[in-house]
Amino acid sequence: MLEEYAGRVRLVFKDRPLAMHTLARAAHEAARCAGAAGKYWPYHDRLFAAQPAFRRTDLIAYATELGLDRDEFARCLDERRFAADVERDVTQAQALGINSTPTFLINGRLVIGASSIEEFRSIIDKALQERR
């Protein structure tokens, strides 16, 4: 979809690990560790493909698959270097009343749940028209 709207749509990913998903938070922190090494999106895709295999050893293995430095990545993960950043996203989501995933804000318009491509296209087209 992003390719379809190349140049006209920007996607921002925000962490919203749900409390019932006990392995999710570490995965979100790991993704940010990958991001610090310049591999956020490849790691992001790897996590979605691998879910829910998110044990520490899994998370480190995905990083090394992507060519990241194993020791540095493990250190980042073990120190929980990005715990506060993930928590900040969770706090922001809660403030917006976002308690289920995925939830989208399309130019500020709330879209809850995984909608159809057609629905997204319609909302994006409307947002583009409003910006003209």
Next chain:
Amino acid sequence: MGTAASYSRSVKCLSRSPARSSRVYYSPIAAVLALLVATASIGAPRALAQIELSWSPSMVKGPAGAPVTIVEFSDYQ
């Protein structure tokens, strides 16, 4: 990297009357963009909520000047 200092942008989300349409104000100089969150799509009126969104540059795809910004809140698990 990845600390608060790496957040180059912030967003203000203002949830107002459900009857109002959503509008986004971009202010690249101040690196601040205000989002009015329309709650019309979910029916029931909600309480006024004003929050500031920030994000890491590494978690963004697409150009900064894009007319449409999709913020996705998701869970890997």
